Amino acid sequence: MTAPYLKLAEAPTLTIRSPDCNECAVEVTSDGDGWMCLVCGTQWDYDDGEDTPGTLYEEWSGESLEGVPLPPDVAWRVALMPNASERQAKAEELVKKELS
Ligand SMILES: [Zn+2]
Numbered sequence: 001m002t003a004p005y006l007k008l009a010e011a012p013t014l015t016i017r018s019p020d021c022n023e024c025a026v027e028v029t030s031d032g033d034g035w036m037c038l039v040c041g042t043q044w045d046y047d048d049g050e051d052t053p054g055t056l057y058e059e060w061s062g063e064s065l066e067g068v069p070l071p072p073d074v075a076w077r078v079a080l081m082p083n084a085s086e087r088q089a090k091a092e093e094l095v096k097k098e099l100s
Pocket of ligand 1: 010021023037038040042075
């Protein structure tokens with residue numbers, strides 16, 4: 001009886017995944033000090049566990065972002081739009097539509 005594994009011709013490589021921003025549904029990046037979401041700018045410490053709220057961009061940077069704050073469960077719907085400046089406008093449009 002042999003071991004229950006596939007016999008591969010070549011050794012496979014690994015893909016190491018980063019955590020996801022649960023609002024934007026995208027993988028965060030590592031910026032040297034911690035994790036950061038490139039869609040909403042939120043940061044987390046490396047030792048933050050699952051479901052830990054991060055620090056919003058405006059809080060850690062001291063810079064203001066344009067537009068109105070988006071309620072939860074909206075950002076992921078625009079997160080993959082290639083044009084970053086259109087994301088906020090589109091997200092606000094979606095929120096308005098739902099309220100009307
Ligand atoms: Zn995000």
